[in-house]
Amino acid sequence: MKHAVLIALGDELLSGIRREGNCSWLAGRLTRAGWRVDCMEILPDGKDSLPKYLENRVGTTDLLVLSGGLGPTHDDCTREALSSFLKVPLETADEAYDKVIARYPAEMRHLLEKCRDTQGTVPRGTRAVHNPEGSALGIAFEFSGTKVFAFPGVPSEYRAMAEQELASEISPLTNGTASVLVAGWPESLLKDRIAPVISRQELHISILPSPGLVEIFLRGNPADVVRGEDDIRLLVPGDCLPSGARSxxxxxxxxxxxxxxxxxxxxxxxxxxxxxxxxxxxxxxxxxxxxxxxxxxxxxxxxxxxxxxxxxxxxxxxxxxxxxxxxxxxxxxxxxxxxxxxxxxxxxxxxxxxxxxxxxxxxxxxxxxxxxxxxxxxxxxxxxxxxxxxxxxxxxxxxxxxxx
Amino acid sequence: MKHAVLIALGDELLSGIRREGNCSWLAGRLTRAGWRVDCMEILPDGKDSLPKYLENRVGTTDLLVLSGGLGPTHDDCTREALSSFLKVPLETADEAYDKVIARYPAEMRHLLEKCRDTQGTVPRGTRAVHNPEGSALGIAFEFSGTKVFAFPGVPSEYRAMAEQELASEISPLTNGTASVLVAGWPESLLKDRIAPVISRQELHISILPSPGLVEIFLRGNPADVVRGEDDIRLLVPGDCLPSGARSxxxxxxxxxxxxxxxxxxxxxxxxxxxxxxxxxxxxxxxxxxxxxxxxxxxxxxxxxxxxxxxxxxxxxxxxxxxxxxxxxxxxxxxxxxxxxxxxxxxxxxxxxxxxxxxxxxxxxxxxxxxxxxxxxxxxxxxxxxxxxxxxxxxxxxxxxxxxx
Missing domain, CATH: 3.90.950.20 (CinA-like)
Structure with a gap:
């Protein structure tokens, strides 16, 4: 199983004004693709804490994804922090930034041109990631066996760039996993009811309750998973949502x-x-x-x-x-x-x-x-x-x- | 300024099924009370990672609050982790647990009695925190200058216990802070409009946008804050919500x-x-x-x-x-x-x-x-x-x- 660490940067998250959603969204996608997210961390804006944090984390996990701090203002310090961590200077990624600017109407381009020296730069030797939804470039590199990505914190940009860069990593496992959504059962009663399936050694089962709906997530050998799902649907007749419905x-x-x-x-x-x-x-x-x-x-x-x-x-x-x-x-x-x-x-x-x-x-x-x-x-x-x-x-x- | 670190435990948070809300809520309360939240971290269930994490964190901050892992099941390992961190055994907190049980109807008490050995215990020498909303006790102690609290992850229980235990820490600063909510302005235009107030050295101003509404949070000398709020209301006539309305x-x-x-x-x-x-x-x-x-x-x-x-x-x-x-x-x-x-x-x-x-x-x-x-x-x-x-x-x- 591959391991990931997800980090969000932003004072607005630490002051409780905005609730973190990017890491949570990516965690859901990674989990369904068979990954294990080891931790999520919310850190302040500013370049002080991030380089030290990266020193401790990079090399200990397969994937590390940063959210936020890539915009053009003085609060946005992710690229400086990565450049300081990698001990290389920032350089303008002209080709990638031209491609971003080309997406905007002519009257906005001079404004974006002014930000070339900030949101158009990446640390030397790293790859600039195209932003299909906004104007700040993302950053990708590999270090000590950890793939590191930095995407902007705007949810639509973060998601689009994660979909684009991590497509193969986050495509849901279709073989060897299944998800059954059960409506109207309290978690504890449902656990008792499906105990014969839960107790099977060959299956790894997670019970994920949300208001009004409990998700049973099965992993294992494909044949065992199919049998497990069928048996759950037999044990809770009439209350399992049809496969495909997510709510x-x-x-x-x-x-x-x-x-x-x-x-x-x-x-x-x-x-x-x-x-x-x-x-x-x-x-x-x-x-x-x-x-x-x-x-x-x-x-x-x-x-x-x-x-x-x-x-x-x-x-x-x-x-x-x-x-x-x-x-x-x-x-x-x-x-x-x-x-x-x-x-x-x-x-x-x-x-x-x-x-x-x-x-x-x-x-x-x-x-x-x-x-x-x-x-x-x-x-x-x-x-x-x-x-x-x-x-x-x-x-x-x-x-x-x-x-x- | 006092500093806090907020931690939530739970595989359901790391698998993206549930979005963290307790730390975010407490962060909002602490921020309005003049605290600085240095980081929020989401860690897995299980007792492996927590004691090491506590060793790194306890002693570096004024307040550390843990959410989750206090229930009666095998996933709930917060009290074991705290006991291992403090190098003391767990003991039944009978008086506190009796007080919890007494809140329940007679027919439920024997079930709760069964859990006395798990959710009714706290590490020796720590204080059991009464739970007014649920049945698991909380834990409170001080170590190396850090006040540590552990509350259950169920949002209503977490909030009630935080209100009860941290009342004096999280009561909003009434003197020296103000919050103005402005409706219908994009953040960037609003920043330009109130630039004369933002530029005042004597005020610390945070601009906290949310969909459709921007919050301007002012801190400083009480007289400066009152003047700042008045001036903002003059600069954006008709679009500031009346003081007291939070939405x-x-x-x-x-x-x-x-x-x-x-x-x-x-x-x-x-x-x-x-x-x-x-x-x-x-x-x-x-x-x-x-x-x-x-x-x-x-x-x-x-x-x-x-x-x-x-x-x-x-x-x-x-x-x-x-x-x-x-x-x-x-x-x-x-x-x-x-x-x-x-x-x-x-x-x-x-x-x-x-x-x-x-x-x-x-x-x-x-x-x-x-x-x-x-x-x-x-x-x-x-x-x-x-x-x-x-x-x-x-x-x-x-x-x-x-x-x-």
């Missing part, structure tokens, strides 16, 4: 498209999260018509036709209201299916009978309407996110249930 | 509440992101009534009464459609203001006249309707997020415009 929303949209079903939502406490999730999927417009986010009771009445008496007798957080909301969405959007969410996300609004975290879901379509209640824990954001995942799960189960 | 959505909700204005949205390409953002604010239900997410043209017609001829002649991504959507939302929700978003988020659907990234916004209320177009760059997620931020900006400007 619940993708499973909903693809499943609906396959079966020719259209869908819609009615949301209260999730405020639009369910619609936002479904519309992350490119092409969702073919099967997802919309979401009526009715936060106020008046909107529930006027838009979704929830009855006055339901709101008076049972309240907005009730099975009756959830059912009427789902039916209302089905009717106003004219879809085959609709899911609704109405609950108490807090911090205010809870009571003894309906504590914060109480959420009712309605699911309407195929001639039936059902309602189901869940009690979620956590803060306002946590409850809203869990409720949104559960609404997607309801919709996915309805989309994928066998036709009668 | 555009919070500014919208608070501004609307102050002025007694209700609002609603009509969303197409953002799919619910605008509603979801507004409803993150506790208490938003008093002034935000809902969002009609009308992704399909049929929903735009039937729910928002966008006219057939508008869709036929101008298309869904047009000033006419944006205006009719905003007016439709105003009417169906019965609010004072409404904002609409309709655009092409890609990757499909662009054309020469309306490339991917073209988004029209409508804003209706106070007897007028306006429409404005923006062209955003980036991928589908990026375009949707920028469009959502811009819709909030439109709404905030409308909420805060002087009454005539």
């Amino acid at each position: 619940l929303e993708e499973a909903v949209i693809k499943g609906a498209a396959q079966r020719g079903l259209t869908s819609a939502c009615a949301e209260s406490c999730t405020g639009g999260l369910v619609g936002a999730a479904l519309t992350t999927v490119p092409g969702s417009s073919a099967v997802f018509f919309g979401s009526a986010v009715c936060y106020s009771n008046s909107a529930k009445k006027s838009i979704l036709s929830v009855s006055e008496s339901t709101l008076n007798h049972f309240g907005a957080v009730s099975s009756q209201c959830a059912a009427e909301m789902a039916e209302g969405a089905l009717r106003i959007f004219g879809t085959d299916l609709a899911v609704s969410v109405t609950g108490i996300a807090g911090p205010e609004g809870g009571s003894a009978g309906k504590p914060v975290g109480t959420v009712w879901f309605g699911i309407a379509g195929k001639g039936r309407t059902e309602a189901v209640k869940r009690l979620f824990h956590g803060d306002r954001d946590g409850i809203r996110n869990r409720a949104s995942m559960f609404a997607l799960l309801c919709l996915w189960r309805k989309v994928s249930e066998p036709e009668k | 555009l959505e919070e500014a919208v909700i608070k501004g609307a509440a102050q002025r007694g204005l209700t609002s609603a949205c009509a969303e197409s390409c953002t799919g619910g992101l605008v509603g979801a953002a507004l409803t993150t604010v506790p208490g938003s239900s008093a002034v935000f009534f809902g969002s009609a997410v009308c992704y399909s043209n049929s929903a735009k017609k039937s729910i928002l009464s966008v006219s057939e001829s508008t869709l036929n002649h101008f298309g869904a991504v047009s000033s006419q459609c944006a205006a009719e959507m905003a007016e439709g939302a105003l009417r169906i929700f019965g609010t004072d203001l409404a904002v609409s978003v309709t655009g092409i988020a890609g990757p499909e659907g662009g054309s020469a006249g309306k490339p991917v990234g073209t988004v029209w916004f409508g804003i209706a209320g106070k007897g007028r309707t306006e429409a404005v177009k923006r062209l955003f760059h980036g991928d589908r997620d990026g375009i949707r997020n920028r469009a959502s931020m811009f819709a909030l900006l439109c709404l905030w400007r409308k909420v805060s415009e002087p009454e005539k």
Whole structure:
């Protein structure tokens, strides 16, 4: 197994203003390609700490990738740090920088020309890496058996350059790995259920939970992996996403498209999260018509036709209201299916009978309407996110249930 | 200035499945309290690497906080690593663990009792830290001038324990710091505009951009900071969020509440992101009534009464459609203001006249309707997020415009 170390530079990361995402993204790609990431480190801007850090790290790992510090301002010190580490001067990489400038409109080129002496330079003897998304060059070299890359920290540039330079390293292993996504199971119960597969010596299995979804990642001999995946799908019937779907929303949209079903939502406490999730999927417009986010009771009445008496007798957080909301969405959007969410996300609004975290879901379509209640824990954001995942799960189960 | 080092442990972070958030959160709190975070590091589970790492770090910084590895399973090795680093055995912290168990219902206590020998232990001579959110104890000690804390990696537990143990360290400096949030300015233009303040020797100014919003963080002598903040607000009139609001959505909700204005949205390409953002604010239900997410043209017609001829002649991504959507939302929700978003988020659907990234916004209320177009760059997620931020900006400007 090959080993990697990923480093991000930036005071904005250390001051908590921006959350690191480049290393995390590349780590995901490397892991799926069979690599092991030994550590990720976030270091400050400035050239003081980096050369010493590189002395300790270069030579101990197969791959070291730096993110950030390649722009034209005085904070950007990655190339100076690499030049000091390699004990060679910086030189203009004219050919590579010309290629970058050529991508820009004529009126911007004189501005970029001014930065040739900074973001157009690389340490002597290293390779300048083309930037297809921005203007700062990247840097690549090998030292003591470690391949070192430095890419700009702008996420689109970092990703494009990593895809371009590390294509063969990060293409997912297709032989000898498999990933099964299981919806609606807590990690601990799922572990018990698939214990017979986990215990197989010939398989290396990672359980990777995320809200509402658990990923089971298998590695091993290709035949063992295929058998392992098949057995997991047998042990958790109906709850494994189809292979190819990387999220619940993708499973909903693809499943609906396959079966020719259209869908819609009615949301209260999730405020639009369910619609936002479904519309992350490119092409969702073919099967997802919309979401009526009715936060106020008046909107529930006027838009979704929830009855006055339901709101008076049972309240907005009730099975009756959830059912009427789902039916209302089905009717106003004219879809085959609709899911609704109405609950108490807090911090205010809870009571003894309906504590914060109480959420009712309605699911309407195929001639039936059902309602189901869940009690979620956590803060306002946590409850809203869990409720949104559960609404997607309801919709996915309805989309994928066998036709009668 | 005091210095801190933040460490997170977890294979799920190094495999890119989960994005680190605890260190990032604490870094934000420490920065606002006047600390400097020197580095953040993500290390694997398992006890091999941590003791050596601690030997290098403890004694070189004022504060070192570890996240994760305190649960009851074999992956959880933080307490063994600390015990090995301190060269002392682990001991049960009965009093502290009893206090944790007492928080749980009777039927769960025997399960927690089983874990007393793991998550109820701390290295001899260290202090057990109460966990108000979960069941694993934290650990605190001081060594060679470094305060060391270990908290569980579950975000709600980490945050609660950090708030509890580090209350005095992370309370924001009120004297000698200020933060001004500016909406709708690109970082580079804003820097030019406030250059007279940036150049003042007596102020330390950080510019912290995030999508749609730039934070200007000032530190220095209290009188200089007050003058700096006042001058920035003068230089960027109308675009600084009121002090106290930490986000555009919070500014919208608070501004609307102050002025007694209700609002609603009509969303197409953002799919619910605008509603979801507004409803993150506790208490938003008093002034935000809902969002009609009308992704399909049929929903735009039937729910928002966008006219057939508008869709036929101008298309869904047009000033006419944006205006009719905003007016439709105003009417169906019965609010004072409404904002609409309709655009092409890609990757499909662009054309020469309306490339991917073209988004029209409508804003209706106070007897007028306006429409404005923006062209955003980036991928589908990026375009949707920028469009959502811009819709909030439109709404905030409308909420805060002087009454005539």
